[in-house]
Amino acid sequence: MSINAHPELPEFDYVHPSTMTEASRFLFEHAGEAVPFLGGTDIFVCMRDGFICPRYLVDVKNLNDTGDLRYDPQQGLAIGAGLCMNRVISSSVIRQYYPLLAEACFSVASYQLRSRATIVGNLCNASPAGDTIGACLVLDGCLEVHGVKGIRTESLETFFRGPGQTVLLPGDIVTTLHFPPPPEGTAGIYLKLGRNALSDLSIVGVTAYGFPDSAAVSGFHLRVALASVAPVPLLLGGVEQYLMDHPISKETIQEAARMAEAACSPIDDVRGSAAYRRAMVRSLTTKALKYVWQKLTNNSE
Amino acid sequence: MSIHRITLTVNGEVDQVDVASNVTLLRLLREKLALTGTKNGCMAGECGACTVMLNGEPVNSCMVLAAECDGAHVLTVEGLAHDGVLDPVQQAIVDHGAIQCGFCTPGILISARALLDRNPKPSDAEIREAIVGNLCRCTGYLRIVDAIQDAAHRQEVLLQEAII
Numbered sequence: 001m002s003i004n005a006h007p008e009l010p011e012f013d014y015v016h017p018s019t020m021t022e023a024s025r026f027l028f029e030h031a032g033e034a035v036p037f038l039g040g041t042d043i044f045v046c047m048r049d050g051f052i053c054p055r056y057l058v059d060v061k062n063l064n065d066t067g068d069l070r071y072d073p074q075q076g077l078a079i080g081a082g083l084c085m086n087r088v089i090s091s092s093v094i095r096q097y098y099p100l101l102a103e104a105c106f107s108v109a110s111y112q113l114r115s116r117a118t119i120v121g122n123l124c125n126a127s128p129a130g131d132t133i134g135a136c137l138v139l140d141g142c143l144e145v146h147g148v149k150g151i152r153t154e155s156l157e158t159f160f161r162g163p164g165q166t167v168l169l170p171g172d173i174v175t176t177l178h179f180p181p182p183p184e185g186t187a188g189i190y191l192k193l194g195r196n197a198l199s200d201l202s203i204v205g206v207t208a209y210g211f212p213d214s215a216a217v218s219g220f221h222l223r224v225a226l227a228s229v230a231p232v233p234l235l236l237g238g239v240e241q242y243l244m245d246h247p248i249s250k251e252t253i254q255e256a257a258r259m260a261e262a263a264c265s266p267i268d269d270v271r272g273s274a275a276y277r278r279a280m281v282r283s284l285t286t287k288a289l290k291y292v293w294q295k296l297t298n299n300s301e
Numbered sequence: 302m303s304i305h306r307i308t309l310t311v312n313g314e315v316d317q318v319d320v321a322s323n324v325t326l327l328r329l330l331r332e333k334l335a336l337t338g339t340k341n342g343c344m345a346g347e348c349g350a351c352t353v354m355l356n357g358e359p360v361n362s363c364m365v366l367a368a369e370c371d372g373a374h375v376l377t378v379e380g381l382a383h384d385g386v387l388d389p390v391q392q393a394i395v396d397h398g399a400i401q402c403g404f405c406t407p408g409i410l411i412s413a414r415a416l417l418d419r420n421p422k423p424s425d426a427e428i429r430e431a432i433v434g435n436l437c438r439c440t441g442y443l444r445i446v447d448a449i450q451d452a453a454h455r456q457e458v459l460l461q462e463a464i465i
Contacts, residue, residue: 011302014322014368110434115358199433
């Protein structure tokens with residue numbers, strides 16, 4: 001077996017519209033031939049390897065001021081589609097109010113790649129292994145989408161349809177990622193198991209997040225999301241409800257981890273076997289929930 | 302395939318070039334501008350041999366279209382030295398013997414320069430994290446990390462001397 005370096009990019013036309021409306025219309029009129037891109041960190045690799053061969057690549061970076069972020073204590077956080085992950089990581093607002101988002105971004109690849117990669121691109125690429133997707137799910141993110149019929153909002157809980165597939169239609173461009181204002185006293189963690197300590201795609205990714213909630217038996221609301229263990233990133237609603245309805249203890253955390261293992265449907269691939277992934281979901285969910293629980297209860301003292 | 306006329310500044314010099322859509326910044330630098338210091342390693346944004354600074358931030362130039370670079374400022378390894386004087390990161394890499402085949406070195410130098418620009422006093426862990434996207438098959442990284450740490454100290458000394 002020979003291992004070949006990736007070849008050069010195939011031929012295509014680079015299109016750089018001036019406005020979101022122009023971009024949307026172009027993508028709609030060339031549906032099936034045109035693909036939007038931001039950082040291009042995944043799409044160029046896919047093109048080089050022959051997985052996709054679009055006739056047009058449409059650069060949608062920085063259209064209509066989508067290269068920045070805004071935070072308002074009442075409205076929450078709005079991250080422009082064109083904002084690269086390094087800027088997310090270095091944002092004092094995000095580090096203070098949404099540190100889990102910065103942590104998730106920091107786990108991606110390398111500094112060079114994060115100079116180009118975007119969270120919106122990570123979401124729209126819809127890889128089950130997307131490192132930032134778990135954080136976006138547990139933080140209740142939603143997407144503002146510019147389509148040919150106007151602007152609409154898409155919830156992330158229903159956004160993913162399969163590996164590499166989303167609910168986006170021809171002409172759709174995601175412009176902004178929105179998060180509600182965070183509750184006080186949150187805690188979160190993203191545990192990424194890879195073949196090396198940094199930069200690899202995940203074998204298993206577990207995101208755990210919690211915040212005070214008087215509606216929960218324990219007084220705390222906990223959420224878990226999984227990456228790389230199903231056709232889509234998973235937000236575990238069953239685990240969330242279980243933890244809402246039961247006092248948190250070593251036993252309930254173990255049961256929640258068992259539920260997480262049962263909820264996933266991993267495959268064998270070059271990075272790991274399905275059996276190994278299941279075992280790691282259980283182990284890392286336990287670890288993540290213990291960490292978040294400890295942080296939450298320390299915060300409340 | 303469409304051709305795009307772009308104007309960009311590379312190592313302080315303004316260049317106007319016509320590029321096809323599928324030409325990467327890496328190909329532009331090496332084949333049109335004859336700046337062959339930047340290397341082609343993996344064509345997938347994984348090895349970092351092609352690292353250059355684009356508008357002040359290190360990027361894998363194999364993952365950037367030249368057509369996207371109209372109006373951009375690019376720094377390659379050729380642009381690190383000034384008036385024949387090596388940049389502290391270059392001198393430190395040489396002095397520490399942190400080069401064997403040299404193929405990863407241009408990319409590492411740019412990553413190191415970018416690190417010290419944003420963090421003049423990095424810890425060893427921060428240095429290691431900053432170069433995680435620069436793969437070296439020869440050195441085992443120890444001397445590279447030591448060299449970058451030393452470059453930070455040298456840079457600080459130079460700064461102090463300049464102030465005085």
